Every structure is written in C-alpha cells, then in structure tokens.
Amino acid sequence: MMTATLNLFKLSLRQLLGRQRLLLLVVLTLIALIPSLLAAISLWVGRPLQSAQLFADFDLPVVLPLIALIVSGSLLREEIHNRTIVYLLTKPIARSLIVLGKFAAGLLLIWALGWLGLLIQAAVLADGSELASQFASVALITLAYGAFYLALSLFFKRALLWGLAYLILWEGLLTNILPGVKQLSIHRYAAQFSSGSLGQKNAALGVLLAIAAVSLALAAWHLSRMEFPGETE
Amino acid sequence: MSPVIEIERVTKRYGQVVAVSDVSFALAPGISGLLGPNGAGKTTLLKLMAGLLTPSSGQVKFFGQKLRRHPQLYRRLGYCPEQNELYDFMSGREFLKLSAGLYGLADPAQAAEKALEQVALSAQAGRLIRVYSRGMRQRLKFAQSLLPDPEVLLLDEPLQGADPAQRRMLIELIRQLGQAGVTIVISSHVLYEVERMAQQIILINHGRLIALGDFHAIREAMDDRPHKVLLEVSEPQRLAALLTERELVSAVNLADEQLVVDIGDANAFYGALPRLIAENGLHLRRLSGLDEDLESVFRYLVH
Numbered sequence: 001m002m003t004a005t006l007n008l009f010k011l012s013l014r015q016l017l018g019r020q021r022l023l024l025l026v027v028l029t030l031i032a033l034i035p036s037l038l039a040a041i042s043l044w045v046g047r048p049l050q051s052a053q054l055f056a057d058f059d060l061p062v063v064l065p066l067i068a069l070i071v072s073g074s075l076l077r078e079e080i081h082n083r084t085i086v087y088l089l090t091k092p093i094a095r096s097l098i099v100l101g102k103f104a105a106g107l108l109l110i111w112a113l114g115w116l117g118l119l120i121q122a123a124v125l126a127d128g129s130e131l132a133s134q135f136a137s138v139a140l141i142t143l144a145y146g147a148f149y150l151a152l153s154l155f156f157k158r159a160l161l162w163g164l165a166y167l168i169l170w171e172g173l174l175t176n177i178l179p180g181v182k183q184l185s186i187h188r189y190a191a192q193f194s195s196g197s198l199g200q201k202n203a204a205l206g207v208l209l210a211i212a213a214v215s216l217a218l219a220a221w222h223l224s225r226m227e228f229p230g231e232t233e
Numbered sequence: 234m235s236p237v238i239e240i241e242r243v244t245k246r247y248g249q250v251v252a253v254s255d256v257s258f259a260l261a262p263g264i265s266g267l268l269g270p271n272g273a274g275k276t277t278l279l280k281l282m283a284g285l286l287t288p289s290s291g292q293v294k295f296f297g298q299k300l301r302r303h304p305q306l307y308r309r310l311g312y313c314p315e316q317n318e319l320y321d322f323m324s325g326r327e328f329l330k331l332s333a334g335l336y337g338l339a340d341p342a343q344a345a346e347k348a349l350e351q352v353a354l355s356a357q358a359g360r361l362i363r364v365y366s367r368g369m370r371q372r373l374k375f376a377q378s379l380l381p382d383p384e385v386l387l388l389d390e391p392l393q394g395a396d397p398a399q400r401r402m403l404i405e406l407i408r409q410l411g412q413a414g415v416t417i418v419i420s421s422h423v424l425y426e427v428e429r430m431a432q433q434i435i436l437i438n439h440g441r442l443i444a445l446g447d448f449h450a451i452r453e454a455m456d457d458r459p460h461k462v463l464l465e466v467s468e469p470q471r472l473a474a475l476l477t478e479r480e481l482v483s484a485v486n487l488a489d490e491q492l493v494v495d496i497g498d499a500n501a502f503y504g505a506l507p508r509l510i511a512e513n514g515l516h517l518r519r520l521s522g523l524d525e526d527l528e529s530v531f532r533y534l535v536h
Contacts, residue, residue, distance in 0.1 A: 007334030007341075011320075020322045083318040087377070090283055091335040092307040224301070228285045229247065229277065 004093045005101045012075065012105030024070070028109075031066055032117035035059055039124040051127045052195065055118075055134055060190050061171065064114055064138060068145035069163040071110050075102045076223070077153040086228060096220035099150070103216065107146050114138035137194040144186050144208040147215035154222045186211060235297055236261055237385055237416040238282055243291035245277055245440075252277040254440040255291070260418065264411035266431030266448075267420040274440040275420040276315055279389050282418065283312045295385070308336060311378030315389035315420075317370050319362045325349070325373050326358035332377040348376035353402060367394030375403065386410065388419040392426055404430055460499060464492045465519035466510075475509055476502075493523065 017025070035058045042049040076099070079085040088098055115135055122128040152166070153159035175182040182188050186208070193204035236259035245253040253274045269275050280286040281293050284300030284307075292299070300306050320328055329348055333341035349355045352372040357365070365373065371394045378386060388407070392400050407430050411417050418435075421427045427434070428448065436443040466472050469492040473485040476494060481502045484495040496502040510517050 004335050004337040007331060010334075011331055015320075015322075018322050083316050084320055086285065086312075086314050086316070087320075087332060088335065089285060090307055090310065090312040091332070092305045092337060093335065094304045227287065229252075229280065 004091060005097045008088065008093060008098060008101035009105050012102045013108070015078075016071065016105060016109050028067055028070060028113055029116070031063055031070075032113040033120060034063055035117060036120040036124050039121055043124070048125065051122065051125050051130050051134075054121060054125075055130065055137075056191065056195060059114075059117070059134075059138075060141065060194060061187055063117065064110075064142050064190075065145050065167050065171075065187070067113050068110050068142045069149045069160065069167065071106045071113075072103070072146040072149040073153045073159040073163050075106045075150055075153070076219075077157075077159050080226075080228075083228075089228065095224040099216060099220045099223055103147065103150055103219075106150070107143060110142045110146055111139055114142055134194070137190070140193060140205065140208050141186075141190040144190070144211040144215075147212040147219070148186060151215040151219040151222070154219050154226070236294075237296060238418070239292075239294040239297075240278075240282070241292050241294070243278075243281060243288045243293060245274075245281060245286060246289045252440050253281065253288075253437075256437070256440070256442045257291075258435060258442065258445050260416055262411075262414045262416045263433065264407065264417045264419065264431045266427035266434045267418055267437070268422070268427060268434055269437040269443075270422065272439075273437045275437065276389055277440075278437065279312075279387050279418065279420055283310065283387050308381055309384045311381060311383035311386045313374045313378040313386070313388045313391050315393070317367060317374075317394075319365075319370060319373065321361065321363040324359050324361055325354060325365065325369070325376075328362060328373065329358075329376055329380065333380045336381045338381065344380050348379045351379055351406060352376045353399070368396055368399055371395055372399065372403070384415060386415055386417045386419075388417065390421055391419060392421065400426065460496050461523040462494050462496055462502070463519065463521050463523050464494065464517065465490055466492060467516040467518075471513065472509070472515055475513060479505065479509075481505055 015021070035054045038058060039049055039054055076085070079088065079102075089095070093101075115138060118131060118134050118138065122131055149159065149163050152162055156162045170181070171185045171187045175185050175187070189204040189207045189211075192200040193208060196204060238260040240256055240258050243253055243256050244251065256274075256278065267275050267278065277286065281288060282295070284293075284295070287301065295306055296309065298306060300310075320331075323331065326345055326349065329345035330341045333344040333348075336344075338344045345358075346355070349358045352375050354369065354372050354376060357369060362370070362373065371391065375388070375391050378388070386407075391407075392403055395403060404426060407417060407419065411430065411432070419427060419430060431448065433446055434448050435445050464472065467490075469487055469490055473482075473487060473492055473494070476482045477485060481496065481498075482494040483497050486493040506520075509515075
C-alpha cells in the first residue's frame with residue numbers, strides 16, 4: 001500500500017507542477033512575492049519595513065493562508081470535479097492514505113512557495129536574521145491552514161469561496177468585532193507561534209498540530225463516506 | 234464455492250428517487266451481461282459492486298467481504314467506468330504506468346505495455362490523452378482495468394465509441410478473459426454484442442431485477458409468449474389458411490412468398506408443422522424465428 005501511496009504522491013505533484021497548471025503557478029508565485037514587493041516599495045520610498053513586521057502583517061494573515069487555500073482546496077476537489085477520482089478510489093489504497101498522499105504533495109508546494117517568498121523578502125531587505133524561525137512558522141502554519149482547507153474542500157463544492165469567506169469574513173472581520181471569535185481562528189495561533197512568548201509558542205504549536213490532525217481526520221472520514229454516482233445510465 | 238459477488242436485497246435511493254430496488258443475485262466466474270434501458274440502474278448497480286456507492290439497504294459482498302472496508306481487495310478488481318474523463322495531461326502509457334503503480338504492481342512499466350498490447354493501443358500510447366478519440370479513451374480505460382490481472386472485471390459500456398474492428402477485438406478479448414475464469418460483468422445497451430459474450434444476463438428496469446440467468450434458459454422459460462416465425466413456402470396463402478384453421482397461429486402476415494406468423498404454443502406449432510407441410514404437398518424453403526435475439530427477449534420482459 002505504501003508503493004501505491006507514493007505513486008499517488010507523485011501523481012499529485014505532477015498535477016500541481018504540470019504545464020497545464022503553469023498559469024496558476026505563476027499566480028501563486030506572484031502572491032508569494034507580494035511581501036517582497038512591499039519591502040522593495042518601502043525601501044524605494046525611504047521608509048523600510050522590518051522583516052518581522054512584514055511577516056506578521058502580510059505573510060501570516062494573507063499570503064500563506066491564500067496559497068494554502070488555492071493549493072489545498074483544489075487537491076481533491078479537482079479530482080472530484082473532473083471525475084478522475086474514480087481511478088484513485090478503485091485502487092488498493094485506503095481513502096485516508098489518498099487524503100494524506102494528496103496533502104503531502106500539496107504541502108510541499110505550499111512550503112516551497114512560502115519559503116521562496118521569505119528568501120526573496122530577506123534578500124530585498126538585506127535582513128535574514130528571522131529566516132530560521134520564519135521558515136518553521138511557515139511550515140507549521142501552512143500545515144494547519146492546508147489541512148483545514150483540504151477538509152473544507154471535501155465538505156463544500158465551492159471550497160475556494162468558503163475558504164475566502166473564512167479568511168475575509170471570519171479571520172479578517174469577525175475576529176476584530178467579536179473578541180470571542182478570535183479563539184476560533186487559525187490566525188490567532190499562527191501569530192502566537194510566530195511572535196509569542198515561549199509558553200504561547202508551545203500552546204500554539206499544540207493547537208496548530210491539533211487543527212491539522214483533526215482536519216485531516218475529518219477529510220479522511222468524509223472521503224470514506226462520499227459517494228460518486230454516475231451522471232448517466 | 235462461494236460466489237465472487239453477492240448482491241443481497243440491495244436498494245439504493247437518492248432522496249425520493251429509487252435507483253436500485255431490492256435487487257439480489259450472486260455471480261460466479263464467467264461473463265454476465267447487465268442489460269437495461271437508459272436510466273434502468275445499470276451504472277448504479279456497477280458502482281455499488283465497485284464500492285463507489287453504498288447501498289441504502291441490503292449489502293454487496295466482494296469475495297465475502299465489503300470492498301470499502303477492505304481496500305486491498307481492489308487488487309483483485311478491474312473497473313472500467315462509463316465516463317470518458319481521464320488525466321488529459323498525460324500520455325496513455327504514462328496513465329497506465331501510473332495506474333499500475335497505484336495498484337502497487339512490482340513492474341508498472343511492464344504491466345502497462347502488456348495492457349496496451351491487449352487493447353491494441355501500443356502505437357498511440359505515447360500521445361497525450363487530450364488528443365485521444367473516444368474509442369481510444371475507451372480502450373485506455375479498459376486497459377487500466379486489466380492491469381492487475383483481475384479476478385473480477387466490472388465494465389460499464391466498454392464498447393462505446395469503438396469502431397467495428399475494435400469492437401470485434403474487444404469482444405474477443407472479453408470472451409477470452411471469461412473463458413480464463415475471470416468474473417466479468419459487462420453493462421451495455423447494445424444487446425447483440427452482449428449476446429455474443431455473456432453466458433448469463435441480468436435484466437433490470439426502473440432499478441428492479443426483471444430476469445436473471447442463462448439467456449437461452451430465460452428464452453425457453455418464455456415459450457408461452459407469442460413468437461414470430463418466418464416461413465418461406467411454396468404456397469404461403471394455403472399454409473396460412475391451414476395454420477389458422479387448426480388454431481396454431483394467432484396472426485398471419487403475407488408478403489411475397491414469405492409468411493410471418495405469430496405463434497402462442499410453440500410445442501403445438503412445431504409439432505404439427507412437419508405433418509401439415511408433408512400432407513399438403515407444400516415445399517418449405519426456410520423457417521426461422523424472428524425474435525430469438527436478446528433485444529426481443531428484453532422487449533418482452535420489460536413491457
């Protein structure tokens with residue numbers, strides 16, 4: 001079963017990086033480079049931004065969740081939409097491993113894009129002092145966001161729309177209006193992990209890992225119950 | 234020997250719509266034709282067997298187990314879906330290698346080449362699936378279902394889009410696999426093709442099982458239904474009068490030298506006909522049943 005899962009991982013990478021996805025990859029790279037562009041502008045206008053500030057204000061709340069949404073949200077939803085999922089489901093692979101194999105490939109791309117953005121950002125600002133911790137933050141935060149959006153994409157057909165709604169309305173708006181809601185946002189723990197105290201970091205680490213684990217478990221559970229009726233008979 | 238596939242009182246509902254209703258049967262090795270008009274529930278039934286759908290009630294067993302709970306059983310199953318969607322960005326060969334890898338086969342490349350040869354697609358295997366014709370896609374889907382040397386093959390309209398030569402080739406391949414002991418379920422609405430392959434038929438309509446069993450046995454069991462028989466005889470009008478007089482036929486149609494009669498009691502008709510011909514000095518040139526084919530049996534059973 002491991003060989004099969006490895007092949008599924010390879011297929012997913014190929015789907016993500018293939019020529020047919022070139023435009024999407026360009027868009028994702030541009031999103032990843034937004035903070036670098038802002039850093040360049042800040043230098044040009046003579047008011048240079050700090051690396052940590054850029055990370056906290058742009059990478060964390062916008063760039064990383066958006067990349068995770070676009071990549072993760074399409075991993076299985078596209079297979080379902082294109083009806084190619086039937087070629088995965090009728091193979092000797094547990095549905096939970098289908099979820100994990102797909103997610104692993106997506107996560108690799110998300111990390112690569114996140115880290116690329118950070119490297120260019122550091123080069124533009126000539127400041128790489130935060131890179132190690134930011135790399136770790138990217139890895140953990142996108143793990144949680146990615147798993148969450150993957151699960152969302154199985155529960156809802158219009159995963160991108162629901163993901164954006166979560167990002168803009170829930171994390172962007174409601175958490176600022178209703179203080180209690182903040183406890184239920186991934187961003188809160190992402191921010192705590194990247195810039196909190198040691199105690200906060202440890203707590204946030206646990207919560208983010210739990211979000212990822214629960215999301216993946218829910219995704220696997222839902223996929224195992226999903227039905228794929230034919231359109232015609 | 235326990236059945237390969239067991240369908241036990243299976244019902245599948247989508248809300249108020251009943252796609253499959255209280256269907257039961259068991260399948261052993263050999264070729265079974267799954268027949269029914271569009272919307273009869275054929276694809277639903279195949280998907281239930283393939284574990285892509287779960288029954289609303291009843292159960293489907295594959296080698297005595299539930300497929301969904303035992304995904305390793307998929308190693309013994311080849312499934313060829315009706316849909317034409319494939320990974321268009323790959324070549325046919327890449328798709329088969331990938332599929333063989335997903336089956337966990339030791340040598341995916343070799344398995345892919347073997348399957349390509351089986352469906353005569355080797356020459357086009359390097360081209361992107363995007364440019365494949367419908368017939369080529371059909372053969373590629375079929376090839377991927379052959380990859381694990383399956384014990385069970387579920388084929389949903391596998392001959393769609395194939396040209397006559399390809400159809401002949403695929404029919405021959407399916408027959409060979411059936412003779413080799415593979416349990417094959419093939420759905421189709423092209424009845425004469427299924428008749429050429431299947432030892433038994435499963436007839437469904439509106440989700441209900443209409444008939445199940447050996448085609449000829451079903452046909453024989455229906456001997457009390459009206460048959461049409463064509464006779465080419467020297468004096469058709471005289472024979473028509475003789476048959477009607479003796480109440481051996483319920484209807485007669487005369488055209489040129491041909492006489493088409495509807496018979497109710499086949500035994501009485503065929504028992505009396507030779508004597509009638511001989512005693513009246515008639516010359517019978519041809520005698521053939523017009524509705525011995527599956528299409529006629531099917532039409533009779535579903536209406």
